[in-house]
Amino acid sequence: MISQKAKYALRALVLLARAGADGSAMIIADISEQQNIPRKFLEQILLDLKRHGLLESRRGKNGGYALLKPADMITFGEVLRIIDGPIAPLPCLSKMAYKRCADCQGEANCEVRRVFAGVAEATRAVLDRTTIADAISDETELATEF
Template identity: 50%
Template sequence: MISNKCKYAIKALVYIANNEQDDRPVMTADIAREQQIPRKFLEIILRELRNNRILESKRGKDGGFRLLRPASEINLTEVMRIIDGPIAMLPCVSLNYYRKCDECEEESCEIKAVFEQVRDRTLEILNDQTIKSLTLQL
């Protein structure tokens, strides 16, 4: 399961992508209202996306958030990794958050191969998805 936080992050980015035609940044309050996301929680998420160079922000009146890159260059996996961390089902199989299991030697691990397969099939799908491709589904 991905966290609510991660789901909110993706939906917020899609909303921003869908509403950036004019040059005014998109406000937290608008995203929160339209996507039914708790406002203060959303603030934290958007700031985290800004800290990770997915968004840029503008403070003060007429402030808000804008995508720092074209929506077609923001990958779904990138967002998921920022918010939730590893995508793989086992730490010892994660490409970006690898961690050895305490209790087992990987050479003799019975289940590693299966979860490597799952990881590869999953990434094949998710790597193909960008914020842009998600907006097109509307």
């Protein structure tokens, strides 16, 4: 299960992508209200996305958030990794945070690892190839991609 936080992040990005091909910014309060996301929680999320280079912001009057990275360059995988951390189903299958299982006796022989490697590959195939732009484009497209 992905976290509520990640869901919020993705929804906010989708909204900003819809609003902002033209670079127009949205303020936190409006995003929060339109998407029903707790405002102070959303602040932290957007800040985090900004620090990772997905968003830009301006303070004060006429301020707000807008996409910095183009919507077709932001993958779902990237967002999930920022907000939730590694996507891989096992630490020993993570690219961003590889960690050997404490009690592992030889990864090459690990049946569990072998099976989940397939899962990891399958999920990456979707998450690292699907962008925010894909998500808001023609609805039928996604279903037929593979």
